[in-house]
Amino acid sequence: xxxxxxxxxxxxxAGLRRRAFLLGSLSAxxxxxxxxxxxxxxxxxxMILRDPAAPVSGNPAGKLNMVTFLDYNCPWCKKTAIPMxxxxxxxxxxxxxxxDWPIITKDSVEGxxxxxxxxxxxxxxxxxxxxxxIKARRAEADEMRAAVRAxxxxxxxxxxxxxxxxxxxNALIERNHEQAMSLQLTGTPAFIIGKFLVxxxxxxxxxxxxxxxxxxxxx
Numbered sequence: 001x002x003x004x005x006x007x008x009x010x011x012x013x014a015g016l017r018r019r020a021f022l023l024g025s026l027s028a029x030x031x032x033x034x035x036x037x038x039x040x041x042x043x044x045x046x047m048i049l050r051d052p053a054a055p056v057s058g059n060p061a062g063k064l065n066m067v068t069f070l071d072y073n074c075p076w077c078k079k080t081a082i083p084m085x086x087x088x089x090x091x092x093x094x095x096x097x098x099x100d101w102p103i104i105t106k107d108s109v110e111g112x113x114x115x116x117x118x119x120x121x122x123x124x125x126x127x128x129x130x131x132x133x134i135k136a137r138r139a140e141a142d143e144m145r146a147a148v149r150a151x152x153x154x155x156x157x158x159x160x161x162x163x164x165x166x167x168x169x170n171a172l173i174e175r176n177h178e179q180a181m182s183l184q185l186t187g188t189p190a191f192i193i194g195k196f197l198v199x200x201x202x203x204x205x206x207x208x209x210x211x212x213x214x215x216x217x218x219x
Contacts, residue, residue, distance in 0.1 A: 004104045008130055010203060017142065017179055025163075029193065030169070041057070042094045044150055044179075044182060045192070045195075047179070048067055048097070048099075048179050049065050049067065049097060050096075050194065051172070051175060053168065053171075053174075054097050054098060054171045055097075055115070055116070055119045055124035055125075055128075056095060056096065056097055056098070056171065057088070057096045057098070057125050058088045058089075058094045058095050058096040059093055059094060059095055060095055060196070061094060061095070062092075062095035062212060063087045063093055063095075064091075064093055064094045064095065064193070064194055064212060064215060064216060065094075065095050065192070065193075066088070066094050066095070066096050066097070066191060066192065066193045066194075066212075067096075067097045067098075067099055067191065067192040068084065068096065068097070068099065068189060068190075069099045069101045069176070069180055069185060069188055069189060069190040069191070070098065070099065070101065070188050070189055070192050071100075071101055071102050071103055071104045071108045071111075071112075071188040072102070072106075072108055072111030072112065072131040072132065072134070072139065072144065072185065073102075073104040073105050073111065073137075073138045073139060074104055074108065074187075074188045074189060075149065076160075076188070076200070076201040077188050077189045077201075078132050078133075078134075079134065079201060080201050080203065081129065081132040082210055083203065083204050083205040083207070083208060084096075084202065084205075085129075086205040087205040087206075087208035087209050087212070088208070090205065091115065091207070091209065091212055094212060096164055098115075098124065098128065098217055099172060099176040099179065099180070100112035100115060100116060100172075101173075101176050101177060101180050101185075101188055102173065102178060103187070103188065104138070104175075104188075105109060105138055107138070107139060107140050107141045107144065109173070110141040110175055111131050111139070111141075111144045112146075112167055113143065113162060113170075114127055114131070114144060114148050114158065115127045115128050115131060116169045116173070117158050117165060117169060118148070118153055118158055118160045118161075119159040120157075120161045120165060121153070121154055121157055121158070121161070123151075123152075123153045123154075123158075126152060126153055127148050127151065127153060127158075128149050130147045130148055130150070130151050131144055131147060132150070135148070141196060147202040174193075183197060185199060186199070187199075189201055189202075191211075193208075193211045193212065193214075193215045193217025194212075194214075194216065195218045195219055196211065196214065196215055197219070198211065203215050
């Protein structure tokens, strides 16, 4: 888990210019890792989209998929959360897949574990939004737990799932990390929208909507 916690300081995002890349242009994963005749990129994307343990929101049957890589101590993730939610609700046909990728501080890992444990009681989004609403630049584990306790989540069950499902939760976080590395991501937030990889913050619901339209043109 220590490798996941290390990354460049998020201050570099201040000058980030967002660009969308077609996933087909990436070559981070060798085609040799997949069956003969298969497309490495298409299979990699399918694994990212369809991990049965990954939390899903929006329209679970939506025709457009969006993946979000996030860290609960990432200030740009927090600024992106509400515009993303609003755009997804307005659209109605977007399936959102969450990839908790805690890379900023050791407490980021605790935040990811809390959110993923809540998923076992159908409460991932409740915890997700509670953690995203914390105003501290780098929240500590105790502050995260307090924010979750203040929600409607059954915290006793969450604590039980944290223990009983620890191996599953840690394995999912590791898979998320491996997927992020395969996409050559360097930080959070990052998004896959349809066939586009979008590194960096998307700051308004209108930007999300525009990218939804662009992604649908590539279908």
